[in-house]
Amino acid sequence: MNECNNFNVEQTEAGIAYLSIESESAMNSLNDGMTEELLWLGTELNEDDDVRCIVLRGSDGVFCAGGNISSFEENSSATSQIRRGASFLNNVVYQLKRGETPIITGIDGPAVGAGFALALLGDISLMHEEAYLQFGYPGIGLTGDGSATYYLPHLVGLQEAKRIALLNEQISPDEAEEIGLVTEVADSDSFDDRLEELATSLATGPTKALSSISRQLEEAYARQLSEQLASEATEISEATRTEDYAEGVSAFKEKRDPDFVGH
Incomplete structure (x- = not known):
């Protein structure tokens, strides 16, 4: 497997592939290289019969803070830049979700914007008690990509989805669990063990x-x-x-x- 600059990849004998986001950009934010690596990883891991569960998590107390806004253009080139980035991220989501490998997201820190979208991709999602979710896009006058507007209403219903997206407020772990945005919440002492337990359960299944x-x-x-x-x-x-x-x-x-x- 190719070495990645934005992910730490660990594949266990139990068939679990842990993808820890370690972005070269601040706050584990997306950059072009990270998106390209995730596309490659998703494609390769879904083709590997030895991989029976993919776990996507963050690092250093952050899941993913969304796009690398400091690199965004503010002039006429912004349209093509954002379309290109959204198309690439959407392709990543499609490849991950069309595969035959269950996905768990370990939301171990803030997940905002594109990070919010990635957090919702898990067939099972475990959220850390000190993390939060935030739709994020309206904060910079944008709408949503990476399937954020698809999975959000699927998970919580239309009215709740509109509240979360339009008000753009931070969603706490307790609220996220209560409204069905995540599967469950774990505290600092049990998060890693519970993540492994969930992954093992899926990896030993059909x-x-x-x-x-x-x-x-x-x-x-x-x-x-x-x-x-x-x-x-x-x-x-x-x-x-x-x-x-x-x-x-x-x-x-x-x-x-x-x-x-x-x-």
Whole structure:
């Protein structure tokens, strides 16, 4: 695997790939190199059968403070600059979410703007008790990218999403958990252990089935019932082609716990 300048990558024998954001920009903010590296990492890890769970987290008390605003243009070139950056980030999100590997986000510090968008990508999201979430974009007169306007209403509903985005207030861990913006909250003493526990739970499961379930749940909002039923029939029948299906049925018949291999 290529060496990264903006991420520390650790791949465990248990099949967990930890991506810790260590941006060259202040406050773990996005830069072009970081976005390129995340695109490459997401593509490579999703193609690696040994990787059964991807964990995206921050470092040094910060998840990601969004775009590197100090590099933003203020003249006529801003339009092309922002479109290029948004298109690149959106491609990262698409590659990460279209893969067959479950994703956990460990929100271990402030997540603002593009960092807010990345935080919402997790199939499971664990938030540190001292972190906060903030939509962020209106603070500099912008709207949203990186799927921020897609996952936010999916998670909390339209009215709550408008409140969060338009008022642009910081969302505390307790509030984030209460409204369903994150899965759960952990304190300083238990955060790392709980993150590992969640990742291990996903990494020992039937990887392709878990990813298919996640995609179907997300896409259900845009489908009619007949379309969703057709998708369910296709996905559940395709799942029978995996080794994990055969193992799961055998384990059930033999009255033992299954030993899933991820494919």
